[in-house]
Amino acid sequence: xxxxxxxxxxTGQLKPKTDWSSVVLAPVHFIMGLADRPLRLLQKRAGIxxxxxxxxxxxxxxxxxxxxxxIIINLIYSMTGGSALFLSERSFVGTDQYAKLFxxxxxxxxxxxxxxxxxxxxxxxxxxxxxxxxLLILFSLITALILNRExxxxxxxxxxxxxxxxxxxxxxxxxxxxxxQRQGLLNFALYPMGFEPYTWLSDRTFAFAAAxxxxxxxxxxxxxxxxxxxxxxxxxxLYEAAEMDGTKPARIFWRITLPLLMPNLLVVVVLALIRAxxxxxxxxxxTGGGPGTSTLFLTQYIYETGFVSQPxxxxxxxxxxxxMGLVLVVLxxxxxxxxxxxxxxxxx
Amino acid sequence: MALKxxxxxxxxxxxxxxxxxxxxxxxxxxxxIEGEVFQDLVNRFMKENPGINVIVDNVAYSVIKxxxxxxxxxxxxxxxxxxxxxxDLAKHWLDxxxxxxxxxxxxxxxGANADWMRPDGSNQISGFMTQLTxxxxxxxxxxxxxxxxxxxxxxxTWDEWAAAAKKVxxxxxxPYPMAMDRSGHRITGPAxxxxxxxxxxxxxxxxxxxxxxGFLGKFVDWSKDGTMSKDVWVSAAGQSYRAAADDFIxxxxxxxxxxxxxxxxxxxxxxxxxxxxxxxxPCGPAACTGLPGGAALVAVKYTKNxxxxxxxxxxxxxxxxxKEFSERTxxxxxxxxxxxxxxxxxxDSALVKEALNTFVNATKTTSDLANKMPGWRWSDTMYGAVxxxxxxxxxxEMSKEDAFTRIDSxxxxxxxxxxx
Numbered sequence: 001x002x003x004x005x006x007x008x009x010x011t012g013q014l015k016p017k018t019d020w021s022s023v024v025l026a027p028v029h030f031i032m033g034l035a036d037r038p039l040r041l042l043q044k045r046a047g048i049x050x051x052x053x054x055x056x057x058x059x060x061x062x063x064x065x066x067x068x069x070x071i072i073i074n075l076i077y078s079m080t081g082g083s084a085l086f087l088s089e090r091s092f093v094g095t096d097q098y099a100k101l102f103x104x105x106x107x108x109x110x111x112x113x114x115x116x117x118x119x120x121x122x123x124x125x126x127x128x129x130x131x132x133x134x135l136l137i138l139f140s141l142i143t144a145l146i147l148n149r150e151x152x153x154x155x156x157x158x159x160x161x162x163x164x165x166x167x168x169x170x171x172x173x174x175x176x177x178x179x180x181q182r183q184g185l186l187n188f189a190l191y192p193m194g195f196e197p198y199t200w201l202s203d204r205t206f207a208f209a210a211a212x213x214x215x216x217x218x219x220x221x222x223x224x225x226x227x228x229x230x231x232x233x234x235x236x237x238l239y240e241a242a243e244m245d246g247t248k249p250a251r252i253f254w255r256i257t258l259p260l261l262m263p264n265l266l267v268v269v270v271l272a273l274i275r276a277x278x279x280x281x282x283x284x285x286x287t288g289g290g291p292g293t294s295t296l297f298l299t300q301y302i303y304e305t306g307f308v309s310q311p312x313x314x315x316x317x318x319x320x321x322x323x324m325g326l327v328l329v330v331l332x333x334x335x336x337x338x339x340x341x342x343x344x345x346x347x348x
Numbered sequence: 349m350a351l352k353x354x355x356x357x358x359x360x361x362x363x364x365x366x367x368x369x370x371x372x373x374x375x376x377x378x379x380x381i382e383g384e385v386f387q388d389l390v391n392r393f394m395k396e397n398p399g400i401n402v403i404v405d406n407v408a409y410s411v412i413k414x415x416x417x418x419x420x421x422x423x424x425x426x427x428x429x430x431x432x433x434x435x436d437l438a439k440h441w442l443d444x445x446x447x448x449x450x451x452x453x454x455x456x457x458x459g460a461n462a463d464w465m466r467p468d469g470s471n472q473i474s475g476f477m478t479q480l481t482x483x484x485x486x487x488x489x490x491x492x493x494x495x496x497x498x499x500x501x502x503x504x505t506w507d508e509w510a511a512a513a514k515k516v517x518x519x520x521x522x523p524y525p526m527a528m529d530r531s532g533h534r535i536t537g538p539a540x541x542x543x544x545x546x547x548x549x550x551x552x553x554x555x556x557x558x559x560x561x562g563f564l565g566k567f568v569d570w571s572k573d574g575t576m577s578k579d580v581w582v583s584a585a586g587q588s589y590r591a592a593a594d595d596f597i598x599x600x601x602x603x604x605x606x607x608x609x610x611x612x613x614x615x616x617x618x619x620x621x622x623x624x625x626x627x628x629x630p631c632g633p634a635a636c637t638g639l640p641g642g643a644a645l646v647a648v649k650y651t652k653n654x655x656x657x658x659x660x661x662x663x664x665x666x667x668x669x670x671k672e673f674s675e676r677t678x679x680x681x682x683x684x685x686x687x688x689x690x691x692x693x694x695x696d697s698a699l700v701k702e703a704l705n706t707f708v709n710a711t712k713t714t715s716d717l718a719n720k721m722p723g724w725r726w727s728d729t730m731y732g733a734v735x736x737x738x739x740x741x742x743x744x745e746m747s748k749e750d751a752f753t754r755i756d757s758x759x760x761x762x763x764x765x766x767x768x
Contacts, residue, residue: 083766085421111746114761116754117586182523182579183598197523202582204743289585292743296585304586307414310436310728311766 071325077318083311090315097319118320120293121301128212128297129276136216136223136272137265143220144227145257158228162221172218173285177201180210180286201287204294211283211295218282219275223268230264231257263342270335277327298324372402372656374645375416375426377409380612382478382677389673393663400656413589420648427651428660430478434465434644436728441465441474442647447658448473454665457684464723465644475646476665477682478673482707482714483537483607483638484629485509486614488516490622491602495519499625506538506566506630509603510575516602524577526570527592528605530584530739532731537639538605539563540718541632546730547717552763553726555756559634564738564752571742577601582743587732596624603627607638608707612678615700626703628710637715641722642682680707726763733758 043051073087078097080090105112110119147158164172179185180200187197200206234257242252258265280299283289289296289304298320306317374390376383383406390402405426412431419425420440431437445451451473455462458476466472492499495516500508513525528534536546543559556564570576577600580592596604597617614624629638645664647657663669667685674681675694681687693704721727733755741751 081765085418111750199579202579204745288583288588288590290739290743291582292740292745293585294743294745300585304588307418308587310433310587310732311762312417313765 074318074325075322077314078322080315082315083313085314093315097315098323100316101319101323115316117293117296117301117304121296121298124208124294124296125277125279125298127208128215128279129273132212132215132276132279133269133272135212136220136276137269139216140220140223140227140268141265143224144231145253147224147228148231158225161224164218165221167218169218169281170285172214173282176210176214176217176282177286202291204291207287207291207295211279211287214282214286215276215279219272223272226268227261227264230261234260263338266338267335267342270331270338274328274331274335277324277331370400370653370656372400372428372651372653372660373426374402374404374660375407375412375429376404377407377412377430379409379609380616380677382612382673382679385673385676389664389669390660393660396663397659400659402660409589420650423650425648425650427653427657428475428645428647430643430645432641432643433728434474434646435723435725438465438467438474440649441472442649442651442654442657443470443472443474444647444658444661445471445473447654449658449662457667457686458665458682460684461642461644461682461722465646468725475644475661476670477642477644479609479642479677479679480640480682480711481608481642481680482640482710483534483605484707484710485627486596486604486606486610486703487513487625487627488596488599488602488622489625491516491520491522491599493623499627500630502628503631503636506541506563506632509627509630510570513602514575520602522600522602524579524595524601525575526603526605527577527580527595527601528567529592530580530588530590530735532587532728532733532735533639533641534605534607535564535567535734535738536721536727536731537629537637537718538567538632540639540715541629541635541637542566543632543634545717546727547720547724551725553730553759556752559632561748561752563632564734565748568738568741568748568751572744578742581739584739585736587736605629607641608680608704611700611703611707614703615678615695615697624699624703626706628706628713635715635718636713637718638710639718639721640711640714642680678704680704726759729759729762733762 039051042054046054076087077090079092079094080087081093081096082090084090101115101118103114104119107113107119110116110123113119143161147154147161151157167175177184182197182199184200186200187195191197201210238256238260239252242256247255278299279297280303283295283297284300287295289300302317302321302324305320306312306314376386383404387404390404394400394402412429413433416425416429416431417433417437420437425440444454448454454473454476458473461477461480462473464477465474487499489499492512497512497515497519500512504512510526516522517525536544539560540546542563543557544563545557545559546553548554567576571578571581577592577595580590580595583590591606592601592604593606593610593613595601596606597614599622608626611626618624629636645661647654647661651657664673665683667683670681670683671686671689671691673679674686674691678693678695678700681691693701695701737746737751737754737758740746740754741748746754
C-alpha cells in the first residue's frame with residue numbers, strides 16, 4: 001500500500017498552522033497499518049476475486065439476515081396452517097393457503113371467491129394504482145412545469161408543494177379525517193352555503209376518491225422534485241432555437257420537453273407504481289378500509305389477516321404477501337431495466 | 349484509568365437497559381382515569397415492598413388487542429397484563445394457585461369469574477377481574493325532555509326505544525336517533541334478547557338461527573333507514589373496533605348502546621352539558637339481557653419473577669385495594685366480599701350513582717347464555733365474523749342473507765383452521 005500523499009505546506013503564512021487532518025486521520029492510518037499485513041496475506045491466498053467477496057461479506061450478511069431470511073421464513077409460513085406463531089408448532093399444509101386465495105368461481109366477482117376480502121383488496125388496489133399513479137404523474141408534471149418557470153417567490157412555492165412529503169402518513173390521515181368527517185372543516189365551510197352536513201367518508205365512492213386524493217396530496221411533492229430536476233437538466237439552447245423558429249409552446253412540450261424528460265418520467269412512474277401497490281398507512285388512518293371494504297387494500301388485508309382477525313391466520317397473510325411481493329419484484333425489475341437503459345444511453 | 353471508566357460506563361448502560369431480578373412489568377390500558385388510580389396503588393405497594401420494582405407500561409387498547417397476543421405467542425410479553433380477551437389467551441396465563449398466599453381467598457372472592465380466564469377443565473388461578481362490565485344503553489334525558497317524549501320504561505323493547513328515539517331525533521334535529529359501538533360483543537346482547545343461541549350442542553359455534561338473523565337484520569335495516577347511526581359501523585373494514593361514545597357525548601344521538609365502562613367517561617366528559625341516564629338493555633322476545641365482560645389482570649406464565657408477580661397480584665387482589673380501586677374508578681367490582689359489603693362510589697354526581705345502580709340491577713336480568721359467552725372459547729371468533737359481515741351489509745356491499753351465509757362460512761372456516 002502506498003503512503004498517502006500530503007499537500008506541501010503553503011508559503012507566506014505568518015504562523016505555521018497545525019495540520020488537523022493528519023491528527024484526525026492518525027488513528028485511521030494506524031489501524032490501516034495494522035491491517036495491511038493480514039490483508040496482503042489474505043489477498044495472496046484468496047486472490048483478487050476472494051478479496052471482493054471478503055469486502056462484500058458484511059453487506060451481504062446484513063442483507064441476508066434482514067431481507068433474504070425474512071422472505072424465506074415468510075415463504076415457509078405461507079405453507080403452514082393453524083394459529084400458533086412458532087413454525088415448530090404449525091402444521092405443513094403445502095400450497096393450501098394459495099389454493100384458498102385462488103378458490104374463485106370468477107376472479108372478477110370477489111363475492112364468488114372463498115377469500116372474498118382478498119380479491120376485493122386486489123381489485124381496490126388495482127384501481128387505486130391506475131387512478132393514483134395516472135393523476136399523480138399528471139399533477140406532478142404540471143406542477144413541475146409551473147415551478148420551472150420564472151415565478152415570483154419560486155423557492156417558496158417549491159417548499160409549499162414539497163411540505164406534505166415531510167409529514168408522517170398518520171398525520172396526513174388525521175388531518176384529512178378532521179376535514180372530511182361529519183363535524184369536520186368541509187361541512188363547516190359548506191353549511192353557510194346551504195349544504196346539509198354530509199358524512200363524506202361513509203360514502204363508498206367518495207371515500208375511495210378521498211383515499212386517492214389524499215395519497216396524491218401527500219406524495220406529489222417528491223415526484224414533482226424529481227421531474228423539476230429533469231426539466232432543469234434540459235439544455236436551454238434547445239428552447240431558444242425552437243423559439244427562434246417560431247415553434248408553438250404545445251409543440252415545444254411534445255417535441256422537446258417530454259422526450260428529454262422521458263427517462264425521469266419513467267423512473268417516477270415505476271417508483272409511484274411500487275409505492276401505490278404498497279398503500280396502507282394514510283388510508284388506514286383516514287378510512288380504516290371502509291365503508292364496508294371499499295378502501296380495503298392489499299397491505300391492510302395482509303395486516304388484518306395476520307394480526308387482527310380472530311384467530312389470526314399468519315399462513316394466509318404470508319401467502320398473500322408473497323403474491324404481493326411477486327408483483328413488486330416485477331415492478332422493481334422494470335425499474336432496474338429502465339435504469340440500465342438510461343445508463344447505457346448516457347454512456348453513448 | 350480511562351479504560352476503567354469506559355468499562356464502568358458500559359457496565360452501567362448494560363444494567364440500566366436490562367430488567368433486574370425483582371422487576372415486575374405490567375402492561376396496562378385505560379378507558380378513563382383508572383391508570384392514575386392504579387399507578388397510585390402500585391406506588392403504595394412499592395413503598396411496602398422496597399425489594400420489588402413494579403413498572404407500569406401504559407399502552408393503547410389496540411396494543412393489548414393486536415400486539416400482546418403476538419408477544420405471548422412468541423413466549424414474551426409483560427409479567428402481568430390487563431386484558432379483555434381473557435379466555436382466548438388462557439394458555440399463556442400463569443397458574444398462581446401454588447404461588448399466592450391464600451388460594452382459598454381467591455377462590456371465594458373471585459371464583460365466579462375464574463373460569464373466564466383459565467384453560468378449559470383446569471382449576472388454575474390466572475388473575476382477577478379488575479372490573480365487571482355489562483353492556484347496556486344510555487339515553488340523552490335532556491333531549492327526550494326537550495322533545496316531550498317520555499323515556500321508555502325498564503321493560504321497553506328495542507322497537508319501542510327505536511320509535512321513541514326517532515321522535516326525539518326528528519324534534520331535536522340531531523343526525524341519528526340511535527348508535528351502537530362497532531363491536532361483535534355489543535351486538536350480541538341484543539341478538540340473545542331476540543332469541544339467538546350462538547353455542548352449538550358440541551360447544552362449537554352453531555350456525556346463525558332465527559333469533560340472531562332477526563336482530564342482525566333489524567340492525568342493518570335501521571342503519572339503512574337512518575334509525576341507527578351507520579357512520580361508526582362503516583368507518584372501518586374487517587373486525588376493527590370503533591366506539592360511538594363521542595356522538596353521544598356531543599349530543600348527536602338520543603340513545604347509545606355501549607356499556608357500564610362508559611359511566612366514568614361520561615361523568616368526566618359530559619359533565620353538566622346535559623342529563624343522561626343508563627337504561628339497561630332493551631328487551632327482545634327472549635330476554636332483556638346485556639352481555640357481561642370486563643377487563644382482567646392476569647399473570648403471564650413467561651415471567652422470570654413468578655414469586656414477585658404473585659406478591660403483586662396478592663396485593664392488588666386485597667379486599668381494601670379492590671374496594672378503593674372500584675370506588676375511585678367507578679367500576680363495578682368483581683370481588684364477592686366487596687360486593688357484599690357495598691361500594692361507596694366516589695362521585696358527587698347523582699347521575700353517575702343512578703347509572704351505576706341501573707347496571708348493578710341489570711345484572712339480575714342477564715341471561716344464562718350471556719353469562720356463558722365470556723368464558724366460551726369461540727366468542728371472539730363469532731364476534732369477529734358478525735362485525736365484519738354485518739358492517740358490509742350496512743355499507744350496502746352485500747345483502748343481509750349473503751352476510752348471514754358468510755358469517756356461518758367464516759366461522760366454520762376458522763374453527764377448521766384452528767384444528768390444524
